[in-house]
Amino acid sequence: MISVEEARNNILSALSSVSTETISLHTASGRVLAEDIMARRTQPPSDMSAMDGYAVKISDLTKIPVTLTVIGEAPAGGSYDATLQSGQAVRIFTGGPVPNGADTIVIQENTSRDGDSVTIEEGTEKGRFIRKAGIDFKEGGKGLSAGKTLTPRDIGLLAAMNIPWVTVRRKPVIALLSTGDELVRPGEPVGPNQIISSNALLVSAMVEMAGGMPIDLGIAQDNEQSLRHMAEGAKSADLLVTLGGASVGDHDLVQTVLGKEGLNIDFWRIAMRPGKPLMFGDLNGTPMLGMPGNPVSSVVCSYIFLYPAIDALSGRSPRKTLVSPAILSHDIKENDQREDYQRAKIIGEKDGLPLVELFSNQDSSLLSALSAANCFLKRAPFAPALKKGSQVSIIPLDEGYPRC
Template identity: 70%
Template sequence: MISVDEARSNILKTIKPVATETVSIADAVGRVLAEQVRARRTQPPQDLSAMDGYAVKAEDVQAVPVELTVIGEAAAGGHYAGTVSKGEAVRIFTGAPLPAGTDTIIIQEDTERTENKVLIKEAAPYGCYVRKAGIDFSEGQLGPIPGTKLSPRDIGLLAAMNIPWVTVRRKPRIALLSTGDELVRPGEPIGANQIISTNSLVVAAMVRQAGGEPIDLGIAKDNEDSLRQMASGANSADMLVTLGGASVGDHDLVQTVLGKEGLKVDFWRIAMRPGKPLMFGDLQGTPMLGMPGNPVSSMICSYIFLYPALYALMGMKLSKPPVVPAILAHDLKENDRREDYMRARIVGEQDGLPVVELFNNQDSSLLSSLSTANCLIRREPFAEPAAKGSVVGLIHLSREYPDC
């Protein structure tokens, strides 16, 4: 068996980013930027008022109260075309350009208006409530860097930079192939010895959430012809993920059948719980990840291995889920030689850290506890017993890493 870190490293060193495409920024949220962008304008393009009030010369409002003559108005989207002289003011609204000759804004609340006169009741320093030209960004300034998964905040910045289109990585196509005579889809008739196939739906949802495009190849029967025929559907995919059939057994045909089709196995067992029978290899140029059949194992392996592979395909330099400190709500026994990922819930907070409670039953077939869990507790191989109040490593399940 190899370690989790070694397995993840072996996977990532074989992954190359997918090709690029150009999309509208309206469709770019969640996509990974592939080329550097630069602002096509300066924001704001000129000095603007940050408040409703009056544009004045700072030297006129140092000694108050003082009365100024109102000579015009400037609204957002418009401007005052003249020049303001000593003793004069222009009524101005938020977002309007400062008239020539002014340098300071007196907010409306600090004034009293009578016809064409305004009484300034509060002094203001030079530049008060003025948004200087370029305070946000200047033309040519760099935007989000390549490798950034674009957030709604990034879309707002790109729009303000007057960038209507961006070059992004296309969505990686992940082919999912379930295996086993015992599997049926939700809603189908269930035989006496059959179970509902959940893994493909869970992993497909995770792929979609991470920014990929899942391709469901269906459920292969436990025979060579079925597995070979259905696996051929992965020819156009960027990665093939098999679900089940990766461990040692008479009916675990993945290695045997795909080996005849050119599969070169890198590893197939890792020192991890759950998820020991994880397999990785290359199928005629397509990375292949063989997941365990147990639903909890396949989901946790997706967090630990599939997500980093997906991010690498999208050109993101992320190798592992973030592990943050948390405090145990109870004692925990020592660990054996396998790296543990244990389902848990955050039940409180102490000293700024989450307090976590593990589920008593960590059986890798229990979907109910997986649904209820919102985090995993990660334990190193041969970890010593941990007492209540000890600090342990936590991985959030309720968030897609890394930008939680």
């Protein structure tokens, strides 16, 4: 068995970024930039007022109050094109360009207006409430770098830079292949010895959350012909993920059958719980991640291995598993030689940290406990027994984990 870190490194070193596509800014949120973005304009394009008020010369404000002659207006989207002289003021609005000759904005709350005259009733400093040209960004300057996952905030920046289209990495295509005679799809007739296939839908949702495009190849029966035929559908995928069929049972055919089809195994079996029989290899040029059939194992392996793999395919830095400190609400036993990821729930707070409670049954097939959990308690190999109140490490399972 190899360590979790070694397995992660092996997977990531075998993957490269997918190809690119150019898309409208309207659909770019969540996508990964494939190239640096340079601004196509300067923002603001000239000195602008940050407030409603009057554009004046600071030299006219040496004695307060002072009355000035209002000679025009500078609204947003308009301008006052003459040069401001001493003793004059221009009525200006937020976003209005500062007239030539003006160097300060006096907000309207500090003035009183009488026809074409305005009295400045409170002083201010030079340059107050003026947004200088290019203070946000300048034409030709770099706005965003390649590898950035675009947030709604980034979309606003790109729009302001006059960027209507962006070149991004296409969404990696992740082919999901379930295996096992015991599986049927939700809603189909269920035989006396069968169970509902939940893994494909579960992992598919995680793939979408991580920025990939899942393709469900279906359920391969436990025979060579079915598995070989259904695996054909992964030829155009960027990554094949098999669900089940990766352990040592007589009916676990993935290694045997796909080995005949060209599967080259990099590693099989990891010192972790759950997820020990994880497999990684290459099937005729398509990377293949073989995950265990138990749902909890699939979720843990998706967090630890599949999410970073999708990052690497998407052209961004692979994420690290988010680990946070927490406090135990009860005693726990020592751990064995495998890195352990136990289902747990945050039940409160103690000393400023989350208070966590492990589920009493850690069987890796229990979907009810998995659904109720909001964190994994991560334990290192050979971790000692711990008492109530001890500090531990948890992996939050909130929906924001895949990044924003």
